[in-house]
Amino acid sequence: MAPPFHEHIRTRTAVRAAHFVVPAAAVLVLLAGLGGLIAPRVAVAVGVGMSALWAAAMLGLPAVTHHDGRGPVPAGVHDRRAVGLLTAAALSAGVWAVLPLVAPSTSLPVTAVLALAGVLGVAGAMVLPGGAATWPVRFRRVFDGVGLGISLGFAAWLVRPVSAAEMVALPPTLVGATAVSIMIVVLLGVRPHDGPAARCGWGVVVTLAALTVATNLVVLGHAGAALVTLGVPAVVGLAVTAAGGAHRTVGQARPSAEPPGETPGAIPSAPWRDVRATEPNPAGYPLLTIPAGLGLLAAVYHWIVVGSFDTTAVALGFAMVGTLVMRELLAVSDIRRYAGRLRTNEAHFRSLVAGATDLTLVLDERLTIDWQSPASARLFGLADAQVLGRNFRDLLHPDDAANAQAVIEAVLSGDHADGPPALINARIRDGNGVWRDTESTVSDQRGVPEVAALVVHVRDVGERRQLERALHMLHCTDQLTGLANHRALMRDLLAYRRRAGQQGSLLVIGLHGLADINKAHGRDVGDTVLIEVGSRIRSLLGAEDVPARLGGDEFAVLTADGAVLAYALATRLVTLLMEPYHLPGVIVELHTSVGLAELSGGSDSDEVMRHADLARSRARQLGRDRVEWYDTDVEIKLHRRMDLEHQLLNAADNRELDLVFQPVVNLRDKTPVGIEALVRWRHPTLGTILPGEMLPIARAVGIAGELDEWVLDAACRRLADWSTGDDGFWLSVNVAPRELLATGFPDRVAAVLARHGLAPERLVVEVAEPWVAEDVPAVVAALAALRKLGIRAALDDFGAGQASLSHLRRLPVDMLKLDRTLMNAPTEPIVGPAVVEVVVSLGRRLGLEIVAKGLETEEEIDRARAAGCLYGQGFALARPAPAERIEAYLDTHRSERSH
Structure with a gap:
């Protein structure tokens, strides 16, 4: 059962209160030590030890689940490795704080515990979410940290050589400095830098740095106010670590529906993860450059001032040089691996581009072609010499170049920045000089440093356009006669009325006797007669006239001629269609009725068609092979005829x-x-x-x-x-x-x-x-x-x-x-x-x-x-x-x- 909302609020309030109460109490204890109310070693043991135990407890708290009205939302998920290692590091800090009180004159246990805390802190930082994701990266960062610590130690040693009495502090210094350096290098790679994981790691860095200096004081026998003072940053570091870890108990985003841990070998999700860690560029960490330079300058200064190097300096120098060499060898290995990966990706890219069905062109801002994909020769037969260095407009058909230029200028001006890629429909001349129908998308990649150009993807759409034209023919053409069908005629009729200012005429032709031909000789003979009728009609028309078959035994002619010339044309059509049809093995005859209507006589195309059809019906009523001109009397007579036909049945x-x-x-x-x-x-x-x-x-x-x-x-x-x-x-x-x-x-x-x-x-x-x-x-x-x-x-x-x-x-x-x-x-x-x-x-x-x-x-x-x-x-x-x-x-x- 989900906990009530007030319990969740109570939990968050208690956690936030703990963030202030325990560190504040620890600081008060340390202040009491500075004031002489408590012995310094006791103040450090109590203050730092209490903070270490509190930090370990906070890191080990289970994630809190709250409800947002849609169901349970886990506030965070444990990263068991990171949490466990950082908890152990915090406990090691607490052990270190107690050791000076238990064994005040022994330096080895303190150094050993410091080393243990450093190792645990480095290991925890290595597996922090958003940090080093692979073992090669972690190994390289260890070398970076070791090199950073040795270089700085070498420079410090040459600038200020320590006395024999101070040599006892050298081991804890090297151990602590190395651990801190490694953690700094690791934390610089954590993304985001201000996330909970980074804050948790930086808290460990502060704690280890304070413990390193405090260890030097303990080893050298200085356990007074300075030791108590160093306890304050140690407490602060532990508080920051605990705060970063406790952040996972505060409202996080709802997790994905995929249950964690289902992918074999996957690293558990961390509560503070905001982005996925990616492997950095192998050449992107010049962390040793400045420290190595400082060491070199210190060596030159020491040579000039002292004139010789002691054994420790030589050992540190060789260690620094060896670390640098190993780091460079790792870098070379990484670069080779990276270069191999690039070559593999390039090969994959070339194979994809070469086998693509699109031609890819790269243009500069002047539209000059700088590169074309290898698919150009296969798809369009264009060699590089024919394309590279030429303007993109030179490849286009002159009738399409203006439209393409307008689209490209819109792309260059940023009009298509937020929308889909711009589309260009143009014809391109291929290697054989044939114009090919193409469809191109233009993408502005000038803002991408690796490209910094316009990218044009060209696709041959000739087959698609041919299919579209074929479908258009099927949609607008009578399949038997090859004439326009009713749909195409109405479209052309509308275009005639708009273009010619309603000048022109429409003839509707009805055939009589076709049904008898089909019954007597079969439908094949009837279809042959229809084909011949279409051919005869077409033979009398001009280039601007539109012949059409309306269906069955009805045809039509759309002409730009006026009514008088159209009537003469209809008369010639009647005469021509009356002539016998000489077919193989048979001679047949047809009769016609033709109706004529002027385009200006109707308010729209449908009404013009209705007028012509009424005139044809009237011609059929009056006899065969007649031409009737539509007027209002025709419609009146036709309606009278229709009424009489209906009423005569009951007369x-x-x-x-x-x-x-x-x-x-x-x-x-x-x-x-x-x-x-x-x-x-x-x-x-x-x-x-x-x-x-x-x-x-x-x-x-x-x-x-x-x-x-x-x-x-x-x-x-x-x-x-x-x-x-x-x-x-x-x-x-x-x-x-x-x-x-x-x-x-x-x-x-x-x-x-x-x-x-x-x-x-x-x-x-x-x-x-x-x-x-x-x-x-x-x-x-x-x-x-x-x-x-x-x-x-x-x-x-x-x-x-x-x-x-x-x-x-x-x-x-x-x-x-x-x-x-x-x-x-x-x-x-x-x-x-x-x-x-x-x-x-x-x-x-x-x-x-x-x-x-x-x-x-x-x-x-x-x-x-x-x-x-x-x-x-x-x-x-x-x-x-x-x-x-x-x-x-x-x-x-x-x-x-x-x-």
Whole structure:
């Protein structure tokens, strides 16, 4: 269970109080000795001994754990080696303080204890956290300390030779001075210098220095006030040592989550460690230079003054020289090892750079290339002679140099100091003279003394750019035709509107017949046709025009031309796309509908596309191979068409369909011989809609067959209701080609006639001549099936299609209804009447009844009668009328005939 917070505060308060109480008591004891209240040796023994025991106890205290609200935080972790050695050194200082009181006339035990304290202090300093981390470093620092002590001792000996009586103090002096020197050298390498570990070590130095001088006093027999006075620095040194060690019980940083001691062979973490000790530069300790120089100066002075050296001086001199030599040998060994490590690192660096996928360049502030990595020849084929000494801009493409210069100047001005490295996208000419797409990062290393330059890492991104372009092509190109797709067209449309000031036009092209080609010949043939369509469209466009495939059978063209030129272009496209497509083993044809919209007519690109598509839809409604120009009327008509398509589906159920009848009369006596049923749609809001508008809608929505059946049934019912008194009076109805060719159509017609009790010969089925040309054999078979049932057939609108005369011999028809264009030809040119006469003459030879349609004037009636037409139909003879009026009309003519 975690201790409460007040206990932690109590522990910290007790520790801080101990820092002041025990050293203060020790100093008071020493002051009492100076005042003569206590014997000097007793004061030293009590004061220093008490401080030594207190310091040992403080160093041996366990680490204190406190809580910061997130969990237990250990205040420190024991470094067992350092703590143990320093504790033993403190206890040795206490033993030294008691020895003069126990054995006042013996110098050997005091010197021995001093030596023991020095050895323990040096050993503890060696393993202090932040100090010497390896044994070679520790060994070198021992030599540095020994050399420092011997050099200073040699200089002191030559300057002031000691007497024979003072020779007894030489051993403790050398021992203490050497230990202090070694510790000073070691502590100079501790990082940080003001950390707890350094303070602990410096406390030991102060204590050993005081004990060394005090040992000299004891050995020489001086145990008075001077000895007591030296006890004060000894107590201070022990207090500092204890304070440095006790620092680990005060709030430290939270340790890492990794448990200590899990790494095999690792040195335990010290409570005072702030940074990890690193091995210093082997040439970075000139500690022997100044002491050796002082020794040399002292030797010169002694030679000049005395003229000779005694044995001790010679021994000290040889020891100093030997230490210096050994230190230099160690330094040479370290330098060689360091140089070997540098060579290894350099080899590793060169191998890494040579095998890198980036080219590294080093530039000075004038952007002159001072160095390039060995990878340059492998990656870019650039030799050093081609690059070194040249300006970096000379390698770049002229179009990219300005941007690169701006980026580098920003780097030189420090704009990228705190951010990521600056990036340059530029093309670089390689050794073969080819421009390569590259991406370079520029790093300012002018503040690094080892570099002091700009470092540029160049990477070849050609494959990536090529992949990006390929992905862009896939993203913006139709894969079948190679034209732009819908996404690319909308992007270019937006660019056109911005660049050309909304000048230009958009054409949307719809193909008709592609689905039939796919069904008849397969999708491969259909894809080949689409490819050819794309090629034909591209062949008519200029360099600034954009052809596109919107998907399926829809294409588009974006042009900068105005509406008039764009209309002319659309007309040429219609003409070109109508031409047959000669494919291997097959010839196919397509038809088109083209919608045109001006870019300025829409508020945005989507609206322009919508306008063009509406115009294309309108062109499709009006027929094939047409070009429609968008305006507001087009949209109104298109919406009307869409509404009618939806409403016509329910027109029959809503009783909105109606029939009107137009008589067919004999041109000689103008009596009615038959009647044609015409459908009308009585729309509740739009009024009467004529067949010219309604029948294309019925074919578009797929109800033309149902509409024809309704007309047939309603017309036959009316004919059965009329009592004409003439079984030869016939009824004609119009039938759509798809309904005529439907399976079972003759049987359905026969069933209607039987239901209303009408003879088959009284029904005439009319088929428009322009539709016959699409599939003549199928129409021949369907009409032949009707003729077997006794139902007559009529070829309507004869003369409006192509090669009309060639159909007459093949089609099993009984009646020929001439198109009104033949009857409306002017009389003065011989061509018009001659054609009518030829047609009528041919029809008579084939045994056909001839009906002249569209007669609107008496002149046209006379012309038809003169040409030999037996029957006529038109406004000049009788207008279409409802069933009730037609019934009255028939009654009137029947009455006239009876009179």
